[in-house]
Amino acid sequence: MFSAIVYGWRNLENGKMYLGFHKTKDIHDGYINSSEDAELQTAWSYGMMQRHILWSGTVAECITLENYALKYAKAELDWDQFYNKSVGGGTGIVKDFSNLTDEMRLVVTQFMLGTDPTPPELDLMETFDVDLVERIAEGVRSAAYPRVPESTAEIFDLPRNQVRMSIIHEDKVDQIADRMREDPAAARENVEPVIVCRYEDGSCVVIDGNHTTNAAKRAGWTELDVVYINFSDFDFNQANVDSFGYEMNHEEKIKTPNSSKDCQQAIIKIYTDLVAKGVDFNVEGNTFRNTVLDQLSARRWWTKQMISANHKRAVIRIKQDILNAGRNFKKWRKTDIDKLVKGIETKDTDLAVVSITSGSIYNSGVGAILNKMAGMETTRGKIVVTHANIEDYDNWSSSKKKFDNAMKAVRDTYNVDVEVLDCFA
Numbered sequence: 001m002f003s004a005i006v007y008g009w010r011n012l013e014n015g016k017m018y019l020g021f022h023k024t025k026d027i028h029d030g031y032i033n034s035s036e037d038a039e040l041q042t043a044w045s046y047g048m049m050q051r052h053i054l055w056s057g058t059v060a061e062c063i064t065l066e067n068y069a070l071k072y073a074k075a076e077l078d079w080d081q082f083y084n085k086s087v088g089g090g091t092g093i094v095k096d097f098s099n100l101t102d103e104m105r106l107v108v109t110q111f112m113l114g115t116d117p118t119p120p121e122l123d124l125m126e127t128f129d130v131d132l133v134e135r136i137a138e139g140v141r142s143a144a145y146p147r148v149p150e151s152t153a154e155i156f157d158l159p160r161n162q163v164r165m166s167i168i169h170e171d172k173v174d175q176i177a178d179r180m181r182e183d184p185a186a187a188r189e190n191v192e193p194v195i196v197c198r199y200e201d202g203s204c205v206v207i208d209g210n211h212t213t214n215a216a217k218r219a220g221w222t223e224l225d226v227v228y229i230n231f232s233d234f235d236f237n238q239a240n241v242d243s244f245g246y247e248m249n250h251e252e253k254i255k256t257p258n259s260s261k262d263c264q265q266a267i268i269k270i271y272t273d274l275v276a277k278g279v280d281f282n283v284e285g286n287t288f289r290n291t292v293l294d295q296l297s298a299r300r301w302w303t304k305q306m307i308s309a310n311h312k313r314a315v316i317r318i319k320q321d322i323l324n325a326g327r328n329f330k331k332w333r334k335t336d337i338d339k340l341v342k343g344i345e346t347k348d349t350d351l352a353v354v355s356i357t358s359g360s361i362y363n364s365g366v367g368a369i370l371n372k373m374a375g376m377e378t379t380r381g382k383i384v385v386t387h388a389n390i391e392d393y394d395n396w397s398s399s400k401k402k403f404d405n406a407m408k409a410v411r412d413t414y415n416v417d418v419e420v421l422d423c424f425a
Contacts (some may be wrong), residue, residue, distance in 0.1 A: 068105065268317065359388060
């Protein structure tokens, strides 16, 4: 247990620092810093300030350590590289620093010289910190993180963090874009901000708001609201970032809520994170199953019953092809498919063209293409195939085999080609 912390902020752009002391029993209690420096606060609002917990202990230890660190900085280092205006101090301080250990002195001096402390570690079978993810999400909802207007074009071009099975639902993008065009003022009140994580190297990644970003571009908005969060807020743990995406999508507000397939993706992500940590476990054993239930049911992303059912399916997928966890599945929009079909028909007026999902090609595709060819009085046809989901993709060989067998009876009369559209972004 501890009753206070010493924290350090570092500006990723110019290296300037701020050290502080804070009475707390919760490192993630929402406290930022006590500085009134405008440059620091602006940098923080853009995710440019990276926080490190340098020490946690008693009030006397921490207030003394802050004073020691700042006095060292003012005497030995470039004081202009610090946002602090004073060297701290206050009630409870030990002026001769006799309550400071060598370890305590070393960690603050190393930070000021450019070496960051080791990020906190989770328990062996934990991959993300549920409480931390919830605190950050609540900070976004309560506007503790400021919203800043940014160029839609610049945000659109940023890389996106992929945690969900289908990264973009084009029909949902159209729905949001229509609202943005019809009543921009109302849309700005109801559309959530885009969340961007800024990493240690200064790079930015969209971690929530893919549909909002695409819709804003489609609607012609030149600016949209963005919340920047530094990777340090997530304890330098990518699994916390990924889980934040699920947390922000478990309730629908002009969004697509987490699906059953997203649950499978989350289970597979826990598996890959545990493997990356070097944990030795049986993917079919109770330890992994209980870990999945504990981690994913701690919030309202899915029910325990849904998690349990999808755990079984996820284990099958893991055993079949663990690489599925990193694939970015793309769901084709009907208007785009129709446009593609029309383009093919325009170039070749004697070719009958239909579109079908791969899972339906045997039951519906055969009749659809034969009817189309008969209506056009042609013997040439083409079926444009899309995969509705990852299962369709995995089962495509079997579906195509059934289709080919069904077409054998008419092969001497009709010539039918099959074109499968790419399903990965």
